Amino acid sequence: MNPENFIADHVSSLPRSGIRDFFAIVSEMPQAISLGIGEPDFITPWKIREASIYALEQGKTSYTDNRGLLSLRKEISKYCASFFGPEYNPESEVLVTVGVSEAIDIALRAVLNPGDKVLYHEPCYVSYSPSVTLAFGEAIPVATTPGQDFSLDPEAFEKAWQPGCKILMLNFPTNPTGGTADFDKLEKLAKFAIEKDLLVISDEIYAELTYEGEHVSIASLPGMKERTLLLHGFSKGFAMTGFRVGFGCGPDWLIEAMMKIHQYCMMCAPILSQEAAIEALRNGLSDVSRMREQYHKRRDFVVKRFNEIGLKCHLPRGSFYAFPSVECTGLNETDFCHRLLREQEVAVVPGTAFGEHGRNHVRASFSTSYDKLVEATDRIEKFVCSVDLENKKSEAV
Amino acid sequence: MSILHETADPRPERLAKILGCSVEDVENELEELRKNKTLLGWVPILNSNLNTPELVRAVIEVKISPEREGGFNRMAMRISKFDEVESCYLMSGGYDLLVFVTGENLKSVASFVSERLATIQGVLSTATHFLLRPYKDHGHILDDKIEHLEKPSVSP
Numbered sequence: 001m002n003p004e005n006f007i008a009d010h011v012s013s014l015p016r017s018g019i020r021d022f023f024a025i026v027s028e029m030p031q032a033i034s035l036g037i038g039e040p041d042f043i044t045p046w047k048i049r050e051a052s053i054y055a056l057e058q059g060k061t062s063y064t065d066n067r068g069l070l071s072l073r074k075e076i077s078k079y080c081a082s083f084f085g086p087e088y089n090p091e092s093e094v095l096v097t098v099g100v101s102e103a104i105d106i107a108l109r110a111v112l113n114p115g116d117k118v119l120y121h122e123p124c125y126v127s128y129s130p131s132v133t134l135a136f137g138e139a140i141p142v143a144t145t146p147g148q149d150f151s152l153d154p155e156a157f158e159k160a161w162q163p164g165c166k167i168l169m170l171n172f173p174t175n176p177t178g179g180t181a182d183f184d185k186l187e188k189l190a191k192f193a194i195e196k197d198l199l200v201i202s203d204e205i206y207a208e209l210t211y212e213g214e215h216v217s218i219a220s221l222p223g224m225k226e227r228t229l230l231l232h233g234f235s236k237g238f239a240m241t242g243f244r245v246g247f248g249c250g251p252d253w254l255i256e257a258m259m260k261i262h263q264y265c266m267m268c269a270p271i272l273s274q275e276a277a278i279e280a281l282r283n284g285l286s287d288v289s290r291m292r293e294q295y296h297k298r299r300d301f302v303v304k305r306f307n308e309i310g311l312k313c314h315l316p317r318g319s320f321y322a323f324p325s326v327e328c329t330g331l332n333e334t335d336f337c338h339r340l341l342r343e344q345e346v347a348v349v350p351g352t353a354f355g356e357h358g359r360n361h362v363r364a365s366f367s368t369s370y371d372k373l374v375e376a377t378d379r380i381e382k383f384v385c386s387v388d389l390e391n392k393k394s395e396a397v
Numbered sequence: 398m399s400i401l402h403e404t405a406d407p408r409p410e411r412l413a414k415i416l417g418c419s420v421e422d423v424e425n426e427l428e429e430l431r432k433n434k435t436l437l438g439w440v441p442i443l444n445s446n447l448n449t450p451e452l453v454r455a456v457i458e459v460k461i462s463p464e465r466e467g468g469f470n471r472m473a474m475r476i477s478k479f480d481e482v483e484s485c486y487l488m489s490g491g492y493d494l495l496v497f498v499t500g501e502n503l504k505s506v507a508s509f510v511s512e513r514l515a516t517i518q519g520v521l522s523t524a525t526h527f528l529l530r531p532y533k534d535h536g537h538i539l540d541d542k543i544e545h546l547e548k549p550s551v552s553p
Contacts, residue, residue: 026550026551027551036550039552300417301414304417370403370404374406374411
């Protein structure tokens with residue numbers, strides 16, 4: 001049996017995730033301090049875990065409505081109105097999914113015909129481009145740049161537009177850069193989306209973890225609710241990654257189309273996770289604030305240290321990632337990460353794991369304790385000094 | 398203050414790094430907190446279920462007679478001054494003072510209660526409860542198995 005005859009071309013042509021390669025190396029060094037983790041270091045608040053346990057004790061072990069429990073959709077609708085702005089009908093405009101990743105997948109599959117084009121900004125979350133490919137679309141990356149703190153650049157999207165573009169995919173605050181989108185730029189982008197008749201898929205999973213100003217959702221701008229799929233979930237802000245529960249809110253025709261795929265491939269999100277999500281929205285918001293305060297302090301510390309060390313680092317305005325440049329060391333991002341891990345046992349992720357536009361940068365998560373951050377940045381300083389010394393010696397030779 | 402609560406390493410050099418100021422600034426600030434009696438000392442949080450010295454701890458509910466001048470204050474201060482008393486709180490409800498006492502063994506705590514505490518004029522009654530096993534201390538869950546769960550060291 002020749003496996004090559006069996007794997008679909010569009011799957012076998014997908015490159016391996018850079019993160020997966022790096023994970024294999026780091027997993028052999030359990031003693032290393034990892035700043036490579038893309039999830040909160042906080043355990044899900046007890047009241048949320050307890051709600052899930054209680055639901056299990058009550059025998060809630062069944063399927064739910066494909067769209068998700070109505071009581072959860074009602075809570076989601078209320079939360080969206082108060083936090084993001086738009087009001088969604090819980091009956092027809094909200095779909096509970098298995099994390100935002102599933103929502104992205106089924107939205108792209110619901111909308112794209114083979115060859116349709118998707119504009120997205122890069123560096124970005126690892127799944128965007130592969131998800132477009134898997135839906136037979138064509139992914140068109142638009143660079144966000146360190147010069148603009150990796151924030152939204154509407155002009156760059158306008159320049160990148162070409163006939164056949166159907167979707168504009170956004171993720172602000174961004175994993176891995178912490179870049180955000182301010183109101184004025186979103187307004188410009190909204191005009192562009194309307195003019196070019198684009199559907200916007202806006203992954204706002206880090207919305208609560210915004211440190212400067214208020215988070216603005218593009219769905220809240222005039223004329224945008226009807227052409228925006230707002231994606232959100234509980235993994236980051238509520239520290240519920242393992243529960244795998246997220247949601248999409250958008251026009252009923254799109255939710256209905258996504259539902260068609262969701263009902264066949266997923267059936268529904270796990271009921272225990274949905275019960276936990278209800279508790280999170282009803283009583284977990286103070287926990288979100290508490291965690292955000294912690295991330296905020298850690299961000300200030302880490303960014304300051306990177307700049308002291310000489311690794312130029314912009315201030316990430318959201319998420320829990322710093323994205324410093326390693327260009328000054330003369331190493332590329334992959335060599336930097338491999339040597340840092342080998343020589344100082346600290347793991348950070350090469351920026352190119354998040355797309356080509358992440359070159360010369362590394363992602364360092366500050367979702368870890370102060371004590372580990374202090375130790376890790378001290379070790380990074382030692383490493384950068386040793387590389388600097390090497391460079392000077394070789395220059396002298 | 399929140400960083401003092403969070404860090405397991407309160408050395409001024411470490412705090413200075415986190416706060417982004419000089420070691421001297423941190424030392425001055427700590428000295429000021431000591432002077433105005435905000436910072437009274439450091440307490441390690443030890444998991445007494447593991448290899449820590451075996452001490453006996455008891456919680457004692459104490460009923461006392463309030464006094465015309467000062468209410469419960471003089472009695473509370475008097476009881477607090479014993480070395481055996483770790484903490485002492487004025488309470489609402491069925492008794493007046495909640496006193497945490499530590500001793501090397503059961504006998505030493507029992508004799509403190511019967512010979513020193515209960516015999517003070519103004520102490521009306523005591524009810525002593527010995528602590529058997531701690532599950533959570535100063536916000537830390539002891540023997541928390543969750544930390545040992547398998548978790549990827551790098552993830553997207």
